[in-house]
Amino acid sequence: MNLDHKNIDSLFRGKLGAYEVAPPPDLWSRIASKRKSATLKNYALLILLLLLLLGGLAYMIYSNFQGSIFQAKVESPESPMGNQTGLVASTSEELLSFNEKTFFEEGDGNIDEDFDLVADNSSHSEKSEKSRTTTRDFSETDGRLLQNFMPGGKAAPNADQTFWTDRNRLEEKRISGGLTDYSRTTAIDGFEPGSKDPFSLENLDGMRIGERAGVVSPLFSGSTNSIERKFTSLGLEGKSNRSLFCLLSRGPECFEPRIPLRYFAIDFMAGPDFFSKSLKPSSSEGEDLAELRRETESYAFSYGATIRLSAVLQNGLALRAGLSANQINEKFTYVDPDHERRRVVNVLVDTIINAPNDTTFIFDTLSIIESGERIRTVFNRYQMLDVPLMIGYEHRHGNWTFTASGGVMFNVAFKTRGEIMSASGDPVGFPDPETNGSFFRARLGMSLTGSFGAAYRINSRYSAIVEPRFVYRLKPLTLDNYPVEQNYFVFGIQAGLRYRFR
Amino acid sequence: MTDRELIEGCLKGDAQCEQLLYERFSPKMFALCLRYGRNREEAEDILQDGFIRVFRKLHTFKFEGSFEGWIRRIMVHTALKLLKKSSNKNEFSNLDEVRGEKVESRAVTNLSEQELMDLINSMPEGYRTVFNLYVIEGYKHNEIAELLDIGESTSRSQLLKARKFLQSALKHLQMMLI
Incomplete structure (x- = not known):
C-alpha cells in the first residue's frame, strides 16, 4: 500500500469512521442521575426566579406605598385654624403642599357612627367615642397650630411647621364613576390599630364618593392615650370640581396611584x-x-x-x-386463583441405633406444592x-x-x-x-x-x-x-x- | 424501533426510549470520544456530557439528515469544549523531525482499529484534533478554524504534520512487522 496522504486518510476514515467501543456499563446510570439532578436544579432555579420576581414586584409595590414616615409641610402656620390649612400626604418622590379649604363637619354614613367632629375656631378637637382614650383640646403654641408629631407621640414644640404621618395607612379606592376616593389616616403610637379605631382603614373603606372624601389625620398627640384628628375636605363632593381643581392645584385627588x-x-x-x-x-x-x-x-x-x-x-x-x-x-x-406455593420440609426417614447414646437419624427432604387463591394488595x-x-x-x-x-x-x-x-x-x-x-x-x-x-x-x-x-x-x-x-x-x-x- | 420513534419517545419523557437511544449510539460515540480525549476518563466525561446535551437539545432535531450525524456533531463540539476547558492553550505542536516518506507496505492495511486508535492517540493534541475533524468527521479547514479558534493555515499545517507523523509511525510499524 502506498502510504501517501490519500491512502492514510482513507485507511483511518474507513476503519475508524464506524468503529465501536463499548462504554463502561455504569455510564448510563451516571448520565441518568446527572440529568435528573440537573432537571431538579433547573426547576429549583425556575421556582426561585419566580419567587424572586414576585417578591421584587411585591417589594416595588409595597415600597411605593409604605416607606418610612414622611413629611408634609403646612403652608399657613400663622393662621392655621378654620379654613386655611390643608394637610396632605405626599408621594415618595415629591413633597406636596397645598392650601385648601378646611372645615370640620359632622360625620355621616359609616363614620359618624363612631365619632363626632366639632368645628371650633379656638379649639379643634375630634372625639372618638369608641376609642379608649380621652380627648384633649388642641391649644396653640406660639401662635402655631401644628406641632411636630412624632410616631412616639411626643410633641416637639419648636419644630412646628412639619407634620409627620405614616404611609402605612394610606389607602385609595377606585370607584366606578372615574373618581378616586382617597382616604388617608395615620397610625398613632400606642393606639392599637383595629376595629376599635374609628379612623382605621376598615371603617374608612366604606366611605362613599361625594360624601366624605378627605384627609383624616392626627393633629396632635401629647401622650399615647390621647388621639385628636382633623378631617380635611378635598373638594371631591362632585365630579366637576375635580377636573377644575386639578388644573389649578396638585391635590391628592389628582394623584393617580401607580400600582394599587x-x-x-x-x-x-x-x-x-x-x-x-x-x-x-x-x-x-x-x-x-x-x-x-x-x-x-x-x-x-x-x-x-x-x-x-x-x-x-x-x-x-x-x-x-x-x-x-x-x-x-x-x-x-x-x-390469583391458581397460585402455587412450593415449600421444602425435612422428613425423618430412618433411625439407626448404633450404641447407647449413639443414634443416627436419616433425613430426607420433601417438596410440598400448595395451591390455592392468593390475594395481593x-x-x-x-x-x-x-x-x-x-x-x-x-x-x-x-x-x-x-x-x-x-x-x-x-x-x-x-x-x-x-x-x-x-x-x-x-x-x-x-x-x-x-x-x-x-x-x-x-x-x-x-x-x-x-x-x-x-x-x-x-x-x-x-x-x-x-x-x-x-x-x-x-x-x-x-x-x-x-x-x-x-x-x-x-x-x-x-x-x-x-x-x-x- | 426506528430512530424517529425513539426520538419521539424521548421527547415524551419515556425513560426506556432514552436508554435505548443511548444503547444504540453510545458505542460509536465512545469510539469518537476516545479519539478526542487524552485518556479514557476524559473520553467518558465527553460521552457523558455529550449525551446530556443530546437529550437537552433533542427537541431541536428537525428530522433532516442523519440523526447519527447530528449526535456526532454534538459529541465533537462537547469534546472540543471540554478540551478547551481543560487546557489553557491548544497544543499545536511543531514536530520538525517528522519526515514524510513514501512507504510501501501491505501490513498496515491489516492493522486493527484499536491499533489505529492508538496511533491517533499517540499524536500531539493539536495534530490529533485537526486530523480527527478533517479526515474522519469530514469538516473543512474553514470550519475547523472556526471551531478551534485558529487560522485556516494553522489547520492546514497541523493536518499536514499529522499526516507526516502517521506516515512515519506507519513506516516504523511496517518495518517492525517485516
Missing part, C-alpha cells in the same frame, strides 16, 4: 382531595386492559398541600403563584409537584374575605410507584426495578385549576382560610404508546393560614 396593592400575603394550606379517575382505551387492544384495571384498582385516599404567594390589588384582583404538592393513593388488588402512589399561576378576585365583607381564583399549573415533578395489571393478565410493577422504565410520563405538563375560598381574619396579620379547589390535567398520566389513557379530575378542600405582609 392592597396587600401581599403567603398562604399555607393542606387538606384531603377526592378524585374522579378515567381509564380510557386509546386503541382496541386497550379495551380489555382498561376493563381489567378498573376491576383491580380502587380508590384509597388523596391529599395535597400548597404554599402560595398572593399579591392582592385594591380592586380585589389577586395574582397568585406558589408550589402545590399532591399525592393520590390507590389500592391495587390482585386475586398493593397501594399505588402518584406524587405530583406543580407550580400554580393563578389570577383571582377577592371580596371583603367585614372580617370575611371571599375569593375566586383560576389559572394553570405547571408540573415540575411526577413520581409513581406500585403495581397494575398488564395486558397479559399478570401484575406488573412500575417503575420497572431493572430498566426503570414506566408506563407514566416523567412530567405532566400543564393543568387547569380553580378554587373558591373564604378567609376569616383572626388579627391584622393572620387569617384562617378554607379553599375548595379543582385540578384538571390536560394530558393523561400515561405515555402515548400505552394502550390506556389514565387521567384524574381532582377536587378537594384545603384549609390553612394566611399571613399578610401589610
